[in-house]
Amino acid sequence: MNQYIDIDKEYQIRLNCNESYIDMDNNIMMEIKSNLSTIELHRYPENNMLEIRNLYAQYAGTQSENIIVGNGSDEVIQLVISNYISCGKKVLTLDPDFTMYDFYTDLFGGNVVKYKLGENIVFNLDEFIKLGKKENIDLIIFSNPNNPTGLSLSNNDIIKLLKIFPDIPILVDEAYYEFNGESMISHINEYKNLIVTRTLSKAWGLAALRVGFLISNKNILEKLMKKKIPYTVNSYSQTMALTVLKYPDRVIENSKVIIDNREKLLLQLKSIEKDASMEIRFYPSKGNFIFGRTSHKYALLSGLNEKGILIRNFSDDTFRITVGSQLENRKLLNVLREIFIYQVVEEYAK
Numbered sequence: 001m002n003q004y005i006d007i008d009k010e011y012q013i014r015l016n017c018n019e020s021y022i023d024m025d026n027n028i029m030m031e032i033k034s035n036l037s038t039i040e041l042h043r044y045p046e047n048n049m050l051e052i053r054n055l056y057a058q059y060a061g062t063q064s065e066n067i068i069v070g071n072g073s074d075e076v077i078q079l080v081i082s083n084y085i086s087c088g089k090k091v092l093t094l095d096p097d098f099t100m101y102d103f104y105t106d107l108f109g110g111n112v113v114k115y116k117l118g119e120n121i122v123f124n125l126d127e128f129i130k131l132g133k134k135e136n137i138d139l140i141i142f143s144n145p146n147n148p149t150g151l152s153l154s155n156n157d158i159i160k161l162l163k164i165f166p167d168i169p170i171l172v173d174e175a176y177y178e179f180n181g182e183s184m185i186s187h188i189n190e191y192k193n194l195i196v197t198r199t200l201s202k203a204w205g206l207a208a209l210r211v212g213f214l215i216s217n218k219n220i221l222e223k224l225m226k227k228k229i230p231y232t233v234n235s236y237s238q239t240m241a242l243t244v245l246k247y248p249d250r251v252i253e254n255s256k257v258i259i260d261n262r263e264k265l266l267l268q269l270k271s272i273e274k275d276a277s278m279e280i281r282f283y284p285s286k287g288n289f290i291f292g293r294t295s296h297k298y299a300l301l302s303g304l305n306e307k308g309i310l311i312r313n314f315s316d317d318t319f320r321i322t323v324g325s326q327l328e329n330r331k332l333l334n335v336l337r338e339i340f341i342y343q344v345v346e347e348y349a350k
Contacts, residue, residue: 012308013331015322018147018176018289020205022254025247032243036236045235052238055245056213060185060198066215068224071232073175073199073212078104079224080171080195080214081139085110089138092131094123096314098143098173113137121149121283121291125157129164140165143173145180148312148320150285152180155187162191169220171195178203178255179262180286189217200241202288203255209237258288262323266290268333276340289322296340303339307331 024032053064060067070076077100085091087109093101095114105112113135115128132140140161145152162170170193172184177198185196195216201207211233214224244250262285269282269290280294294300295317304311309332312320324332 013324013328014310015324015328015332016310016312016320017207018202018287018320018322019207020203020254020258020288021323021325021328022205022257024205024244025250028244028247028250032240035239035243039235039239041235043235044231045233045238047230049233049238052211052241052245055242056198059245059248060183060213060215062185062188062215065218066188066221068214068221068228069233070212070214070228071237072201072210073173073197073214074100074210075232076197076212076214076224077101077141077171077173078107079228080141080169080197081105081110082108083224083227084139084169090135091139091141092128092135092137093140094142094146096146096148096318098147098175101141110138117146117149117151119293121151123151123153123157125160129161132165132168137165137168139169139171141171141173143175144182144184145176145286147176147287148289148314148318149291150283150287150289152182152286155182155184158184159187159191162187162194166191166193169193169195171197173197175199175202176287178251179259179288182286185215188215192217192219195220200244203258204244204251205254206241206244209240211237211241258323261326261329262288262290265321265323265329265333268329269336272333272336272340278340280340289320291318291320293318299339300336304332304335307335309335 049069050064052069053067057064057067068076081104085105085108089110090113091105091110092113095116102112115131117123158172174183174196177183184194188194198213200209200211266284273280273282278296278299281292283291285291297317301313
């Protein structure tokens with residue numbers, strides 16, 4: 001959990017949390033400010049959140065009765081794990097993947113079984129199925145696209161999993177859906193064990209609000225709602241989410257811009273990889289971030305820190321870079337070239 005400790009405010013460029021760099025449209029901000037003035041502070045927040053569910057259902061291509069709204073997708077992920085996992089039960093996930101799966105599984109006494117993607121970031125469906133059967137798992141959960149690698153599993157592979165494990169709930173975390181375009185939401189009523197989660201924190205650019213969604217069939221929702229804490233999404237977050245959800249075209253347009261920047265950034269990073277005097281590797285991605293690997297972590301992190309650039313560091317030889325604005329990406333690339341190509345000074349080579 002160390003990666004979530006608050007950081008020093010001196011960093012000028014933050015490419016560590018997969019936040020959107022695109023500011024909210026001024027007209028939408030004006031509407032938000034106007035709507036916030038209508039909040040009655042002496043009233044509890046709306047618990048049913050039907051308006052939010054209706055708007056998100058229109059965007060996601062589903063029905064409002066198939067949606068639970070939570071305090072970020074973290075809350076609804078925790079809700080799923082708390083319902084299906086207890087002492088000694090097992091969760092199958094990918095390695096690496098979103099660290100909160102491990103945290104919540106441990107919180108409720110479960111054990112995490114991990115399928116390693118390996119150095120080349122490869123998913124083998126047959127091996128994953130074999131591991132799940134061998135370990136007699138109770139829940140399958142993974143992010144798609146995968147955070148932090150950017151790997152995307154095909155809908156066909158996920159459907160095969162749903163059929164192979166018909167009595168095991170399978171949670172597909174689509175936090176980065178907008179940067180990939182592949183979704184399982186249209187299959188929620190076809191497979192009784194399918195659960196999908198989404199968020200407004202990434203492509204929608206509303207990380208400060210903590211608003212997330214769980215989408216599944218009515219039987220699963222009825223089971224989960226029995227244990228859901230009421231009033232978890234505050235009135236300010238609800239009001240702002242309601243305003244922004246009326247403008248889905250904005251998030252679609254912004255996602256296209258970020259995808260374009262991602263591909264341009266990856267092209268330049270692969271060029272650095274090719275010309276580098278010290279080993280470094282970058283991987284293709286379907287998220288708003290790019291995964292990398294180097295045995296020269298000290299050189300990478302000290303060089304970026306010196307220039308006020310923050311990326312996500314993992315405990316092994318890997319790291320993740322959020323796709324920033326064109327200016328931020330250009331500054332990042334210049335520093336990486338300085339570290340790995342132009343200037344390999346003694347302190348960088350430690």
